[in-house]
Amino acid sequence: MEKWFVYILFSEKIDKYYVGYTADLDLRVQRHNEGWGKFSSRGIPWKLVHFERFDTKPEAIKREQQIKKMGCKKESCCTVE
Numbered sequence: 001m002e003k004w005f006v007y008i009l010f011s012e013k014i015d016k017y018y019v020g021y022t023a024d025l026d027l028r029v030q031r032h033n034e035g036w037g038k039f040s041s042r043g044i045p046w047k048l049v050h051f052e053r054f055d056t057k058p059e060a061i062k063r064e065q066q067i068k069k070m071g072c073k074k075e076s077c078c079t080v081e
Contacts (some may be wrong), residue, residue: 004056005021005060013043
C-alpha cells in the first residue's frame with residue numbers, strides 16, 4: 001500500500017514556509033533543495049520541520065488544504081493540530 005505525506009519545509013534564506021504533499025518524502029525534499037521549481041530555487045536550503053503520514057492521497061490533500069487555510073507565514077504554521 002502506498003503511503004502519502006503532508007510536509008512543511010522552512011527556508012531561513014527567504015523566511016518562508018512551504019506546505020505540500022507527496023508519496024516520496026525524501027525525494028521531494030531533495031528536489032526542493034535542488035531547485036526543481038521557481039519558488040523552491042529561491043529558498044535553498046529547505047529544512048523539513050514537520051510531516052504527517054496518511055494512507056490515501058485524498059486524506060493527504062485534505063490535510064494539506066487545512067494547513068494552508070491556517071496560513072503559513074511564520075512559526076505558527078508548524079503548530080498544527
